Amino acid sequence: xxxxxxxxxxxxxxxxxxxxxxxxxxxxxxxxxxxxxxxxxxxxxxxxxxxxxxxxxxxxxxxxxxxxxxxxxxxxxxxxxxxxxxxxxxxxxxxxxxxxxxxxxxxxxxxxxxxxxxxxxxxxxxxxxxxxxxxxxxxxxxxxxxxxxxxxxxxxxxxxxxxxxxxxxxxxxxxxxxxxxxxxxxxxxxxxxxxxxxxxxxxxxxxxxxxxxxxxxxxxxxxxxxxxxxxxxxxxxxxx
Amino acid sequence: xxxxxxxxxxxxxxxxxxxxxxxxxxxxxxxxxxxxxxxxxxxxxxxxxxxxxxxxxxxxxxxxxxxxxxxxxxxxxxxxxxxxxxxxxxxxxxxxxxxxxxxxxxxxxxxxxxxxxxxxxxxxxxxxxxxxxxxxxxxxxxxxxxxxxxxxxxxxxxxxxxxxxxxxxxxxxxxxxxxxxxxxxxxxxxxxxxxxxxxxxxxxxxxxxxxxxxxxxxxxxxxxxxxxxxxxxxxxxxxx
Amino acid sequence: xxxxxxxxxxxxxxxxxxxxxxxxxxxxxxxxxxxxxxxxxxxxxxxxxxxxxxxxxxxxxxxxxxxxxxxxxxxxxxxxxxxxxxxxxxxxxxxxxxxxxxxxxxxxxxxxxxxxxxxxxxxxxxxxxxxxxxxxxxxxxxxxxxxxxxxxxxxxxxxxxxxxxxxxxxxxxxxxxxxxxxxxxxxxxxxxxxxxxxxxxxxxxxxxxxxxxxxxxxxxxxxxxxxxxxxxxxxxxxxx
Amino acid sequence: xxxxxxxxxxxxxxxxxxxxxxxxxxxxxxxxxxxxxxxxxxxxxxxxxxxxxxxxxxxxxxxxxxxxxxxxxxxxxxxxxxxxxxxxxxxxxxxxxxxxxxxxxxxxxxxxxxxxxxxxxxxxxxxxxxxxxxxxxxxxxxxxxxxxxxxxxxxxxxxxxxxxxxxxxxxxxxxxxxxxxxxxxxxxxxxxxxxxxxxxxxxxxxxxxxxxxxxxxxxxxxxxxxxxxxxxxxxxxxxx
Numbered sequence: 001x002x003x004x005x006x007x008x009x010x011x012x013x014x015x016x017x018x019x020x021x022x023x024x025x026x027x028x029x030x031x032x033x034x035x036x037x038x039x040x041x042x043x044x045x046x047x048x049x050x051x052x053x054x055x056x057x058x059x060x061x062x063x064x065x066x067x068x069x070x071x072x073x074x075x076x077x078x079x080x081x082x083x084x085x086x087x088x089x090x091x092x093x094x095x096x097x098x099x100x101x102x103x104x105x106x107x108x109x110x111x112x113x114x115x116x117x118x119x120x121x122x123x124x125x126x127x128x129x130x131x132x133x134x135x136x137x138x139x140x141x142x143x144x145x146x147x148x149x150x151x152x153x154x155x156x157x158x159x160x161x162x163x164x165x166x167x168x169x170x171x172x173x174x175x176x177x178x179x180x181x182x183x184x185x186x187x188x189x190x191x192x193x194x195x196x197x198x199x200x201x202x203x204x205x206x207x208x209x210x211x212x213x214x215x216x217x218x219x220x221x222x223x224x225x226x227x228x229x230x231x232x233x234x235x236x237x238x239x240x
Numbered sequence: 241x242x243x244x245x246x247x248x249x250x251x252x253x254x255x256x257x258x259x260x261x262x263x264x265x266x267x268x269x270x271x272x273x274x275x276x277x278x279x280x281x282x283x284x285x286x287x288x289x290x291x292x293x294x295x296x297x298x299x300x301x302x303x304x305x306x307x308x309x310x311x312x313x314x315x316x317x318x319x320x321x322x323x324x325x326x327x328x329x330x331x332x333x334x335x336x337x338x339x340x341x342x343x344x345x346x347x348x349x350x351x352x353x354x355x356x357x358x359x360x361x362x363x364x365x366x367x368x369x370x371x372x373x374x375x376x377x378x379x380x381x382x383x384x385x386x387x388x389x390x391x392x393x394x395x396x397x398x399x400x401x402x403x404x405x406x407x408x409x410x411x412x413x414x415x416x417x418x419x420x421x422x423x424x425x426x427x428x429x430x431x432x433x434x435x436x437x438x439x440x441x442x443x444x445x446x447x448x449x450x451x452x453x454x455x456x457x458x459x460x461x462x463x464x465x466x467x468x469x470x471x472x473x474x475x476x477x478x479x480x
Numbered sequence: 481x482x483x484x485x486x487x488x489x490x491x492x493x494x495x496x497x498x499x500x501x502x503x504x505x506x507x508x509x510x511x512x513x514x515x516x517x518x519x520x521x522x523x524x525x526x527x528x529x530x531x532x533x534x535x536x537x538x539x540x541x542x543x544x545x546x547x548x549x550x551x552x553x554x555x556x557x558x559x560x561x562x563x564x565x566x567x568x569x570x571x572x573x574x575x576x577x578x579x580x581x582x583x584x585x586x587x588x589x590x591x592x593x594x595x596x597x598x599x600x601x602x603x604x605x606x607x608x609x610x611x612x613x614x615x616x617x618x619x620x621x622x623x624x625x626x627x628x629x630x631x632x633x634x635x636x637x638x639x640x641x642x643x644x645x646x647x648x649x650x651x652x653x654x655x656x657x658x659x660x661x662x663x664x665x666x667x668x669x670x671x672x673x674x675x676x677x678x679x680x681x682x683x684x685x686x687x688x689x690x691x692x693x694x695x696x697x698x699x700x701x702x703x704x705x706x707x708x709x710x711x712x713x714x715x716x717x718x719x720x
Numbered sequence: 721x722x723x724x725x726x727x728x729x730x731x732x733x734x735x736x737x738x739x740x741x742x743x744x745x746x747x748x749x750x751x752x753x754x755x756x757x758x759x760x761x762x763x764x765x766x767x768x769x770x771x772x773x774x775x776x777x778x779x780x781x782x783x784x785x786x787x788x789x790x791x792x793x794x795x796x797x798x799x800x801x802x803x804x805x806x807x808x809x810x811x812x813x814x815x816x817x818x819x820x821x822x823x824x825x826x827x828x829x830x831x832x833x834x835x836x837x838x839x840x841x842x843x844x845x846x847x848x849x850x851x852x853x854x855x856x857x858x859x860x861x862x863x864x865x866x867x868x869x870x871x872x873x874x875x876x877x878x879x880x881x882x883x884x885x886x887x888x889x890x891x892x893x894x895x896x897x898x899x900x901x902x903x904x905x906x907x908x909x910x911x912x913x914x915x916x917x918x919x920x921x922x923x924x925x926x927x928x929x930x931x932x933x934x935x936x937x938x939x940x941x942x943x944x945x946x947x948x949x950x951x952x953x954x955x956x957x958x959x960x
Contacts, residue, residue: 025942027836048945075932099901102835103908106919113373113399115342116267133833133921134929159833159921181339189343191431191671191911199346201373201399209374212315222265225288353613353639355582356507421579428583431671431911439586441613441639449614452555462505465528593853593879595822596747661819668823671911679826681853681879689854692795702745705768 003068006032006041006169007054013092013173014043016226018050020177021098028096028161031080032169034059040080044071049096064139076135078142083165086146090165092172095136097161100184105156107187112200114189117182119201119209120175126154133159154179170223177226178214243308246272246281246409247294253332253413254283256466258290260417261338268336268401271320272409274299280320284311289336304379316375318382323405326386330405332412337401340424345396347427352440354429357422359450360415363443366394373399394419410463417466418454483548486512486521486649487534493572493653494523496706498530500657501578508576508641511560512649514539520560524551529576544619556615558622563645566626570645572652575616577641580664585636587667592680594669597662599681599689600655606634613639634659650703657706658694723788726752726761726889727774733812733893734763736946738770740897741818748816748881751800752889754779760800764791769816784859796855798862803885806866810885812892815856817881820904825876827910832920834909837902839921839929840895846874853879874899890943897946898934 001009013030022028028049031042039061043052058069062085064077080093104111110125111118129148136142136157145163149155153175154164162179166172189198201209212218241249253270262268268289271282279301283292298309302325304317320333344351350365351358369388376382376397385403389395393415394404402419406412429438441449452458481489493510502508508529511522519541523532538549542565544557560573584591590605591598609628616622616637625643629635633655634644642659646652669678681689692698721729733750742748748769751762759781763772778789782805784797800813824831830845831838849868856862856877865883869875873895874884882899886892909918921929932938 026945027942046941046944048949051945051948097835099905100908103905103912106834106905106909107913108917108919109913114346115337115373115399115401130919133835133925135932137932158919159835159925161835185339185343185346187908187912188340188427189346190913192343192427193347193349193430193435195913197348199348199370199398205373205399212375212377221286222267224286225266225291228291229288354586355577355613355639355641425579425583425586428580428667429586432583432667433587433589433670433675437588439588439610439638445613445639452615452617458506461526462507464526465506465531468531469528594826595817595853595879595881665819665823665826668820668907669826672823672907673827673829673910673915677828679828679850679878685853685879692855692857701766702747705746705771708771709768 001035003034003041003059004054006035007057009169010041010043010057011052011054012227012230013169014049014052015230016173017094017096017176018048019230020226021100021180022094022096022176023049024097028094029074029076029080030092030094030169030173031077031084032092033084033090038067040077040084042074042077042080044069045074046072075137078139079136079145079163082139082142082146083149083163086143087149087165089167091167092165092169094164094172094176095161096176098176098180098183100187101156101162101180102160103187104183105158107190109186109190109195111182112186112198113206113209114182114185114198114200116209116213117178117185119206120178120214121152121154121182123203123206124152126156127152128156128158129163130158133157171219174219174223174226241275243274243281243299244294246275247297249409250281250283250297251292251294252467252470253409254289254292255470256413257334257336257416258288259470260466261340261420262334262336262416263289264337269314269316269320269334270409270413271317271324271333273324273331278307280317280324282314282317282320284309285314286312315377318379319376319385319403322379322382322386323389323403326383327389327405329407331407332405332409334404334412334416335401336416338416338420338423340427341396341402341420342400343427344423345398347430349426349430349435351422352426352438353446353449354422354425354438354440356449356453357418357425359441359446360418360454361392361394361422363446364392366396367392368396368398369403370398373397411459414459414463414466481515483514483516483521483539484534486515487537489649490521490523490537491532491534492707492710493649494529494532495710496653497574497576497656498528499710500706501580501660502574502576502656503529504577509554509556509560509574510649510653511557511564511573513564513571518547520557520564522554522557522560524549525554526552555617558619559616559625559643562619562622562626563629563643566623567629567645569647571647572645572649574644574652574656575641576656578656578660578663580667581636581642581660582640583667584663585638587670589666589670589675591662592666592678593686593689594662594665594678594680596689596693597658597665599686600658600694601632601634601662603683603686604632606636607632608636608638609643610638613637651699654699654703654706721755723754723756723761723779724774726755727777729889730761730763730777731772731774732947732950733889734769734772735950736893737814737816737896738768739950740946741820741900742814742816742896743769744817749794749796749800749814750889750893751797751804751813753804753811758787760797760804762794762797762800764789765794766792795857798859799856799865799883802859802862802866803869803883806863807869807885809887811887812885812889814884814892814896815881816896818896818900818903820907821876821882821900822880823907824903825878827907829906829910829915831902832906832918833926833929834902834905834918834920836929836933837898837905839926840898840934841872841874841902843923843926844872846876847872848876848878850878853877891939894939894943894946
C-alpha cells in the first residue's frame with residue numbers, strides 16, 4: 001500500500017469514526033503504520049474526525065518528527081508511536097473519547113458481552129490504563145499505555161477515552177465502532193437491573209462468537225458498510 | 241403474490257427495519273415464505289437493511305440451497321427456514337439486533353406492557369432462547385429456536401438479538417418495530433424505579449389491548465405509515 | 481376563527497407534535513372545539529401527526545357523527561368529545577403516547593419540577609387515569625378520563641399515554657411538548673440517584689414559576705418558535 | 721472589537737449553543753461585554769438560539785436600558801448585567817437550560833470528571849444557586865447569582881439551568897458545550913453503578929488536565945470546530 005493509499009484509508013477511517021459516535025470536536029485520532037517502516041501516518045491536529053481528507057494525514061517518524069504533511073501534530077501522538085513500536089502485529093490505532101465507553105470506564109465494571117459487540121474484545125476484559133486520566137503527552141506514558149494493552153486489542157483509559165489497536169485501519173475503526181455500541185448496551189441493561197443481575201455470554205461462548213461474528217470476512221463486510229454509509233460523495237477504500 | 245412482489249415487499253420491510261432502530265451494519269435479516277412453496281425469500285448477506293432492493297432478496301430452498309438471486313447467503317438462514325418449516329401459520333420472520341431488546345434480554349426481566357407496544361407480544365412473556373448467544377449456524381439450532389418460539393410470535397435470543405415470526409411481512413416488520421419501542425420504554429421506567437415498582441398492564445388487559453390496539457386494521461395502518469415514512473423516493477408496497 | 485382557520489391550526493399543531501417527540505406511527509390525536517359550537521375538529525385516523533394537512537381535520541358532532549371532512553375517525557374520539565363537553569374553558573385536547581411520559585406513568589412517581597417544564601402542570605400532581613390502559617373507546621370511558629382530569633390541564637393515562645387539555649390549540653400542543661421534556665429530565669435525574677434524593681421545586685415556587693415562565697406571552701412565543709421550526713415549507717398559524 | 725463584530729460573534733455563539741444541546745425553544749441567552757464599556761450585548765428575546773443573526777443582538781446599558789437593537793429584551797438580562805458588573809475578568813455569559821445539566825443539578829451530586837469535559841470547571845465543584853428555581857428577574861437576584869459564581873466560571877441554577885461566565889464569547893460557549901457533555905457522561909455512569917462507585921479524576925489530576933486539555937489554544941481549536949460545524953452557509957468568526 002502506497003503512502004497515498006494509507007492517507008486515503010486513514011482519512012476514510014476518521015470519517016467513519018465521526019459518523020459512529022466517536023466525534024469529540026477536534027480531539028481523537030487514528031493512525032496507520034507506514035508500509036515502508038518510516039513511522040506512523042496520523043490524522044493532523046486541529047480538525048475533527050469528520051473533516052479529515054487525505055491531505056490531513058501526516059507521516060511522523062518513530063521519534064515523532066513530522067516527515068510529511070502539514071498542520072499541527074497531535075500532542076498525544078505518543079499513543080500511536082509507542083503502541084505501534086511495541087506491537088509488530090498492530091498496523092493501526094484509534095484513540096477517541098466516545099461517551100458510553102468513557103462512562104463504562106468510570107463505572108469500574110468489566111466489559112461484558114450483552115450482545116455480539118463486546119466479544120470483539122472480551123474475554124479477557126479490556127485492560128484499564130489508570131495511572132492518569134491526563135493526556136498521554138510523553139513517550140514514557142505512551143509506552144505505559146502500550147504496556148497496559150499488552151497483547152490485547154484495546155484498552156480503556158480511565159477518565160479519558162479508549163485505544164483500539166488492530167492489524168489494519170479497517171479493523172481498528174471497526175473495533176472502535178463496536179466497542180462503543182457494546183458499552184452503551186451494557187450501560188442500558190445495568191442501569192435497569194444492576195451489574196450483579198446482568199446476563200452475559202460466558203467466556204467460552206464469547207470466544208467462539210469472536211471467531212464467528214467477527215471473522216475476517218465479517219469485519220471486512222462491516223467496514224465496507226460503514227464506508228458506504230458515510231455522508232457525502234462516494235468514499236474511498238471500498239471495493240464495490 | 242408473485243416472486244417479484246415478495247422480493248419487493250421483503251426489500252421494503254428491510255428498509256423499514258433500518259429506519260426504525262434495527263440497523264446493525266450488515267447484520268440482521270428478513271424473510272418471507274415463497275407463495276409457491278419452494279422455500280424462503282431472504283435478504284442477501286453483505287448489505288445493510290437500508291441498502292436492500294428487490295434484487296437483493298434471494299430464494300432459498302428448504303435445504304438452504306440458493307434457487308434465485310445473487311450474492312452471499314446469510315449464515316443464519318437456518319432461523320428463517322426452521323421457523324417457517326415449523327409454523328405453517330407464519331409467513332415472515334425478522335431476525336435483528338436492536339439495542340434495547342438486546343439489553344432487556346440481558347436483564348432477565350420479563351417484557352411488561354408499560355404502554356401499548358408490548359401487548360403485541362405479551363402475555364405470555366416473550367420466550368427466551370438461551371442455549372447459546374452464538375450464531376444460529378445449523379439447522380439443528382434453527383429448529384431449537386423454532387421450538388422456543390413455539391406458538392408465540394417472537395423470541396429473545398439472549399446475548400444475541402430478536403426473532404419475530406408473523407403471518408405476513410407487514411406484521412413481522414411491524415412487530416419488530418414495536419418490540420424495540422416496548423423494550424426501550426420498559427428500560428427507561430425500570431432504570432428510574434426498579435423492576436419491582438413497575439406499573440404494567442395485567443394480563444387480561446394486555447390481551448384485550450392486543451385485539452384492539454393491534455387489530456389487523458391497525459397493524460396495516462401502522463405498516464403503511466412506516467412505508468410512507470421511508471427516506472428517499474416513493475416506496476413500494478403501499479396502497480395510497 | 482373560521483372552520484378553515486381551525487383546520488389549519490389543528491394541522492399545524494399535529495406537525496409540531498410530530499417534530500417534538502409525540503409521533504407514534506398513526507396514533508395520537510389533536511382536537512379543537514368548533515367556534516360555532518357544532519362539535520369538535522379532530523385529526524383524522526390513518527395518518528401520522530407529521531402527515532396532517534388542513535384537509536385531514538374532521539368536524540365531529542357532540543355525538544361523534546362525522547359532519548365534515550373525509551377519512552376514518554379515530555376510535556378514541558371520545559377523549560376529545562368528553563373532555564371538551566365537560567370543560568367549557570378547554571378549547572383543545574392532545575392525546576398521544578410520548579415515550580418518557582408513558583415511562584414516568586409506569587413508575588408511579590409524581591411529576592416533579594426538575595426544571596421549568598413540569599411547572600406548567602404541577603402542583604398538584606398530574607392526575608392518573610388508571611381504570612384501564614386500554615383504548616378510550618366509549619363515551620363512558622371518555623367521561624371518566626374527563627373526570628380524572630377534573631380542573632387540571634393534563635392527565636397521564638397509565639400504561640397508555642397522555643391527555644393535555646388547554647384553552648387553545650397553541651397551549652395544548654405547547655403543554656404536550658413541555659410535558660414530555662419534563663418527564664425525560666425527571667427520569668434522567670431519578671435514574672441516577674433515585675426518587676428520594678431528587679431536588680425539585682417546592683409547590684409555592686412551582687406555582688410562581690408557572691405564572692412567570694409560562695405566562696400567556698411566553699407560551700405564545702414558545703408556540704410560534706415551534707411552528708417556525710417545523711421542517712418543510714413555511715407553516716401556517718404564525719404571525720411573523 | 722467593534723459593536724458589529726461583537727454582534728456577529730454573539731449570534732454565532734447562539735447558533736453554536738443551538739447545535740450542541742442548549743436549545744429550549746425561545747429561552748436561554750448569550751451576552752458579551754461591550755468593548756467600549758457601555759454595557760452588555762445580549763441576544764434578543766422571542767427567538768431561539770438557532771434563529772439569531774447579528775441584528776438580533778441588543779446593546780443594554782448597565783441599568784438594563786435598550787441602547788441599540790430591536791425586539792423584546794430577555795427578562796433575565798439581570799444575570800448577564802450583574803455577572804459582568806461583578807467580574808471584570810468576565811467578558812461573556814451563557815444562560816441556558818440544557819437537559820443533562822438541569823438533571824444533574826436536581827440530583828444534588830457534585831460534578832465529577834468522568835472524562836475530560838468536567839475539568840473545565842471542577843475542582844472545586846460548580847457552585848449551586850438554590851435560593852430559587854424561578855427566573856432571575858431582578859438585579860438583586862442577578863447579583864446573588866453573581867455572588868454564587870464568585871470567582872468560578874459557572875454555576876448550576878438548581879431546578880432552572882446553567883450559567884457559564886468566561887473571558888470571551890468563544891470560551892463561554894465552549895464551556896457551556898462541554899458542561900452539558902460532562903453532565904450527560906456522569907449521569908450515564910452513575911445510573912449504572914451509583915454515585916458511590918463512580919471513578920473520577922482526583923482534584924490534582926483534574927487541575928492538571930484543565931491546563932492541558934483546555935489550554936487557550938485547545939479551546940480556540942474547539943470553538944473554531946464548533947463554528948465550522950454549524951449547519952447552513954459559512955459562519956462568521958472563524959479564521960480558516
